[in-house]
Amino acid sequence: MERKFNLGEQLMKKQIVIILFIILTGLQFSSTFAQQRFPKPEFESGHVQPLTITPDARAPILEYLDMVVLLASLSLVTWLVLNKRSRIGVFWMSIFSIAYFGFFREGCVCSVGSLQNIVLAIVNPNYNIPISVIVFFTAPLIFSLFYGRTFCAAVCPLGAIQDFFLLRPVNMKSWLQSVLGVIPYIYLGLSILYAATSTDFIICRYDPFIGIYRLNATFMMFALGGAFLLISLFIGRPYCRFLCPYGVLLNLTSRLSKKHMTITPAACIQCRLCGDSCPFGAIDKPVEAKAVENRRVSVKRYSWLILTLPLVIFIGGWTGASFHETLAKVNSKVRLASVILENPSVLDEDTTIDIDAFKESGQTSAELFMEAADIVSDFYLGGWILGGFFGLVFGLTLAKLTIIRYRMDYTPNKGECFSCARCMDYCPVEKDAIINNA
Amino acid sequence: MAADKSNKKIARRDFINNTFRFSLVVGLGGLGGILSKNTLGTEMVWQLDASKCVQCGRCATDCVLTPSAVKLIHVYDMCGYCDLCGGYFRPEAKNRSTAAENQLCPTSAIERVFIEEPFFEYHIDKDLCIGCAKCMKGCGSFGNGSLQIQVNHDLCVNCNECSIARVCPSDAYVRVPANDPYLLKGFKGDGKKI
Numbered sequence: 001m002e003r004k005f006n007l008g009e010q011l012m013k014k015q016i017v018i019i020l021f022i023i024l025t026g027l028q029f030s031s032t033f034a035q036q037r038f039p040k041p042e043f044e045s046g047h048v049q050p051l052t053i054t055p056d057a058r059a060p061i062l063e064y065l066d067m068v069v070l071l072a073s074l075s076l077v078t079w080l081v082l083n084k085r086s087r088i089g090v091f092w093m094s095i096f097s098i099a100y101f102g103f104f105r106e107g108c109v110c111s112v113g114s115l116q117n118i119v120l121a122i123v124n125p126n127y128n129i130p131i132s133v134i135v136f137f138t139a140p141l142i143f144s145l146f147y148g149r150t151f152c153a154a155v156c157p158l159g160a161i162q163d164f165f166l167l168r169p170v171n172m173k174s175w176l177q178s179v180l181g182v183i184p185y186i187y188l189g190l191s192i193l194y195a196a197t198s199t200d201f202i203i204c205r206y207d208p209f210i211g212i213y214r215l216n217a218t219f220m221m222f223a224l225g226g227a228f229l230l231i232s233l234f235i236g237r238p239y240c241r242f243l244c245p246y247g248v249l250l251n252l253t254s255r256l257s258k259k260h261m262t263i264t265p266a267a268c269i270q271c272r273l274c275g276d277s278c279p280f281g282a283i284d285k286p287v288e289a290k291a292v293e294n295r296r297v298s299v300k301r302y303s304w305l306i307l308t309l310p311l312v313i314f315i316g317g318w319t320g321a322s323f324h325e326t327l328a329k330v331n332s333k334v335r336l337a338s339v340i341l342e343n344p345s346v347l348d349e350d351t352t353i354d355i356d357a358f359k360e361s362g363q364t365s366a367e368l369f370m371e372a373a374d375i376v377s378d379f380y381l382g383g384w385i386l387g388g389f390f391g392l393v394f395g396l397t398l399a400k401l402t403i404i405r406y407r408m409d410y411t412p413n414k415g416e417c418f419s420c421a422r423c424m425d426y427c428p429v430e431k432d433a434i435i436n437n438a
Numbered sequence: 439m440a441a442d443k444s445n446k447k448i449a450r451r452d453f454i455n456n457t458f459r460f461s462l463v464v465g466l467g468g469l470g471g472i473l474s475k476n477t478l479g480t481e482m483v484w485q486l487d488a489s490k491c492v493q494c495g496r497c498a499t500d501c502v503l504t505p506s507a508v509k510l511i512h513v514y515d516m517c518g519y520c521d522l523c524g525g526y527f528r529p530e531a532k533n534r535s536t537a538a539e540n541q542l543c544p545t546s547a548i549e550r551v552f553i554e555e556p557f558f559e560y561h562i563d564k565d566l567c568i569g570c571a572k573c574m575k576g577c578g579s580f581g582n583g584s585l586q587i588q589v590n591h592d593l594c595v596n597c598n599e600c601s602i603a604r605v606c607p608s609d610a611y612v613r614v615p616a617n618d619p620y621l622l623k624g625f626k627g628d629g630k631k632i
Contacts, residue, residue: 036582036624038518045554049514050561055592057616063481106595113598121473128478128613138470145459201599214595216503256459332604353494357607360492 067135069100070155074143078150080421081261085431087421090153094160102157107213111136111151112158112246113204115188116195123196140246144253148260152240152250152418158209159240163420165232169279172235177281178397180242185393188245193382197375199331203245236279240418251415260414263423265431268409275410277426282416287407298402305399313391320387321380328379337372340365482613484600487621488586490610493575497587498568500602507593508569508602510547510562516584516624519557524580525573526550526560542576544568564590583623591619 040049073093080089101110109117109130114137121129140151152159187203194200204210208225211217217225231238240247254260263274263283274283328334336354340346344365346355358368412423486497486508497508522534526548531540536550547566551559562585569587577585603611614621 036516036518037580038520038582040515040517041519041557043554043557047553047559050559052511052513052515052622054511054588054620054622055590057483057591057594057619058481058596060480060616063616108596109598117598118469118473121476122469125476128476128482128615129473130481131474131477131479132481134470134473134477138466141466142463145462200604204597204599205601205604210502214502253462256455256462258455258459353496354607357492357494361608 063130063132066105067132070136071139073097073155074139074151077154077419078143078147081150081153081419082147082259085261085265085421085424087425090419090421093154094163097155097157097160098164101155102161102209102213107157107207107210108204109133109136110158111140111156112244113201113207115246115249116191116201116203119192119195120198124198141249141253144250145256146258148257148412148414148417148419149247149250149254150419152247153420156240157213158207158244159237159418161209161212162228162232162237162239163418165229166236166279167233169236170234171276171279172281174281177241178401182393182397183242184245184248186390187243188248189386189389191245193327193379193386194330197328197331197378197382199375208239237418241280241416254417255415257414261412261417261419261421261424263410263412264427264429265424266429269429270409271428272410273428274423274426277423278412278417279422280416280418280420282413282418283423284407284411284413286409287404298404301402302399305395305402309392309395309399312395313388316391316394317384317388320383320385320390322383323387324379324383325376327383327386328376331372331375331379333368334372334375337368341369478615481596481616483589483591483596483616483619484594484603484611485589485614485619485621486587486602486606486610487612488574488588488610488623489621490608491571491574491587492608492610493571493578493587494607495570495572496605496607497602498570500605501569502597502601503593503595505567506569506602507590507595508587509564509567509590509593510569510571510573511586511588511590511620511622512560512562513584513586513622513624514559516582517560518582518584519553519559520581521556521558523550523558523560523577525577525585527576529576542572544570544572548573560585586622588620588622591616 073096077090077093080086080093101107109132114133117127117129117133118137120127140155143150154160154163191201191203194202206224208221208228210225211221212225212229228239270286275285277283329338332354336358340355340358347359347365412419498506501507526542527534527540528542533540538546541548545566545568547563547568549561549563551561553559571587573585574583574587577583600611612621
């Protein structure tokens with residue numbers, strides 16, 4: 001860069017000040033000011049230097065408030081669903097969640113995204129994980145182990161906003177629901193891979209509702225959020241059912257729940273009124289005895305499927321591993337290294353900000369390649385694990401399809417039920433009613 | 439007899455469920471416990487390390503907020519009060535006047551105030567600053583480097599993953615404890631020098 005006017009006159013005055021300054025302050029400060037080209041002047045007019053203002057971050061106490069609000073609303077929703085059996089109560093709690101976790105806290109940190117922080121903290125010991133993130137991750141899971149997915153019912157701001165928009169529920173074909181239901185497992189696997197390699201937090205990056213909660217986002221994110229809400233009008237909670245990776249964990253833990261909500265407060269009278277009441281297709285209908293096939297045949301087929309599972313996992317793992325370079329391209333270091341490796345002449349011409357910054361950093365190309373190679377080899381291992389996981393999910397989904405369990409009553413599917421309490425209003429059975437079966 | 443058998447079956451399923459539930463509660467509790475050893479007991483917020491910054495300009499464009507939460511902080515302790523300020527004037531400026539054509543800042547967010555011969559003080563209008571770091575580059579190249587961009591925590595919404603951190607070419611973005619959230623060069627809060 002060229003300077004069109006000369007600095008000489010300026011420097012003359014400065015030099016006098018520098019000399020005076022060194023004499024006055026002694027040598028102990030010289031090392032500090034060696035870096036400064038123009039030392040701070042001492043004003044003759046008595047001018048007082050203004051203070052540098054650095055605005056404070058949010059008070060730490062508010063972080064504890066978030067945890068208290070989370071635990072309190074989890075407990076309240078659980079009580080409303082299990083004891084009060086009140087849909088309207090759950091509805092108002094979801095409005096509260098939209099207001100507090102959504103618009104007030106602007107959607108960060110949420111339990112869904114927290115799983116990436118947990119993975120990063122496990123893999124990278126240098127990452128200091130905030131205590132609130134640990135609570136946001138574990139509390140809903142522990143609640144679901146005892147009481148089902150009450151977190152999904154009205155505490156999660158992502159679920160609450162979709163539930164609010166659900167006006168004209170349309171029932172989906174069950175095969176379509178099963179197929180789409182595999183996507184969250186894939187999303188979970190990818191988000192863990194990218195979090196573990198410190199590449200990206202894809203759940204946060206593609207969170208469709210964060211832009212709405214912040215009232216500030218790029219057009220694409222608004223469009224994505226809008227599209228999801230539009231779909232939510234007809235198909236209940238599309239994000240929760242067909243994308244949410246945290247929902248996968250809740251689905252698994254909720255299956256073990258000790259005291260899950262029930263449709264009827266007493267014994268089911270088989271009235272079928274609740275049959276189509278669930279907008280999420282999470283009610284298991286009774287299976288007639290004649291539909292249950294010969295036990296020997298089904299056990300044999302099931303055993304075969306389980307025996308082929310290791311093979312499916314291996315094929316999945318091998319496929320995942322062979323895509324590891326493609327998966328690694330998401331990492332910015334790997335991307336930069338591959339650009340330079342393909343065409344080393346980019347270093348001589350100023351092409352992109354990243355290459356400029358790389359040149360300024362003083363790192364050599366060889367060092368960058370080494371670093372990128374390490375990351376790629378992490379992705380090779382990650383690809384095996386990810387692919388194996390997909391294989392396992394695929395195999396188990398297949399095996400599960402062959403199980404027909406004999407069932408007498410209409411019961412919520414513990415894994416998929418969001419405990420939203422809609423079906424309860426359809427049940428004509430009153431609490432403490434005595435059913436005379438005779 | 440049949441009732442007996444189904445009772446047994448339910449009892450077995452309960453037992454398996456209880457075992458899994460118990461081990462998962464213990465596992466989650468243990469995981470939380472182990473991870474909490476690595477916590478600083480405080481929230482972590484994003485900050486850019488001014489000493490690593492290469493002034494690429496992405497802070498102005500890649501924040502989820504518009505305008506960006508990254509803004510200039512003037513470290514007066516480091517300022518030389520130069521008449522000819524490399525952060526204020528464009529390199530090809532015609533003269534040392536406050537005319538817009540001479541200013542480096544695209545939004546005229548820097549105010550130049552005469553103090554005494556030959557010193558001038560430079561104030562930042564936070565409402566106008568967009569965090570483009572042009573002045574930081576100018577000041578760092580020709581002056582002391584007292585003009586430094588930082589994430590302003592009254593504005594930052596503290597995303598779980600900072601969208602600027604993802605595109606920062608020099609890995610300058612780091613998580614810092616919320617009670618000490620600035621990484622300025624040659625300055626450490628409370629008006630004290632490092």
